[in-house]
Amino acid sequence: MAGEAVRRTPLYDAHRRLGGRMVEFAGWEMPVYYAGILEEHRAVREHAGLFDVSHMGEIEVKGPRALAACQKLVTNDAAALRPGRAQYAVMCLPSGGIVDDVIYYCLAPDRFLFCVNASNEDKDYRWMKQHAGGARVINRSADFAQLALQGPKAPTILQPLTTIDLTALESFAALEGGIAGARALVSRTGYTGEDGFEIYLAPSDAERVWDRLLAEGAPRGLVPVGLGARDTLRLEKGLMLYGNDIDEETTPLEAGLGWVVKLDKGGFIGREALVRQKAEGVRRRLVGLSMEGAAAPPRHGYRILHSGRPVGVVTSGTKSPTLGRGVALGLVERSVSEIGTKLEVEIRGRQHSAEVVALPFVRRQK
């Protein structure tokens, strides 16, 4: 990042006002927590949390060739999308390695808005432009602030402030409407595994809407939540973080993202490699690991062993605030990836027992 200024979102002043502890993340100055990661984590699981995710990038693909461009760029079937619906997918290199994991919204039959990882914004924009085949690709990241309102109380908190009928907004649906007097695109998506919304709006409206949401939601337990809890929340749900769990060296089949790879939809970048890998079988898999006993929290980069033999590496790990024990995602050889397999995680030279478990680690409470 040498020579590049650290960027601030339109909510920077709000974060300082709320006592947010600011850190650099993906070139942005973001709050890692306000009151504390554990407290914020619990608030989202039990009530609701408000996140500033304005660092995320937004890239629009538009024009008569927009759908064709999307189909070439992503592994999922964008043709299945109607306006007002969103889809999760990855973009791949010809090798099958993941360029980024993205959500895109079909705004109109000839307009798709991609939400991309902040760390990949420039790379994705270049990649998408290069492979757009006649569609227009516009980096609209500066046009949007983004808030995430997440948790079981999110609909109750948002409904009085929006013109959108939230009961009609299903999971992975998105509608344009008003929030506290501002125009916004509201989608029923998130990165916490809870019910909730992601709200795209003009940067100039962000602070006012943020303040109104907090004021409206505070009596219902809504708190501002930083990136620290965003990470523990997503990890408990087995959701991946680009750059940690997946990257250009990992394919979606290895990452357990086969459900967003539609090999029969027609040609897309990476398809041949993925067809081959599917036929041959993957050599390694991303798995969930649960630590036994009171072991130290597993962390990114720790070695994973099977009866003393190195078989992989932890890609993300933490002490789960909900479960009170260490959980991790790890990339391991396929032969030791079955659920129930006993493995060891090496922490500061000592091996600690772990077991391959089904994801998510934490299921939503009914």
Next chain:
Amino acid sequence: MKFPKKLRYTREHEWVLIEGNLATVGITDFAQHELGEVVYVELPKVGDSVTKDEPFGVVESVKAASDVYAPVSGEVTESNDDLVSSPELINDDPYGDAWLIRVEMSDPSELEHLMTAQDYKDYVEEEGEAEEAEETEDEEIDDDEDEDEE
């Protein structure tokens, strides 16, 4: 931020209480504040020896694992087992219930290298200012802003 006068301090943000030849060691209020919520603590066993300036244990917050360095050399006579089940004590009471280990010192002359409360307070404030300067390296740093940080 608290800096009890009866304690001595290290540049790595440990504190030491000296009683005769026995040194009680913990991490400072500043250190626990920097770490955030502590979720795991790893300490040496009674009878282990520790060496000045070398790591003797680990304190882990949600985000990261940090080594704790021995302010003095000697043999561990007590290790605070309460922290294994209640690591959050480090945030609640860093100078009291959350002491880490007690050490029978092998070389009391090592104490000369430790800082007084005032020295440590100055050191922490300088470090805080350096951090602030780093954060705003592309901007002018005026005195008002520094005072806001207090």
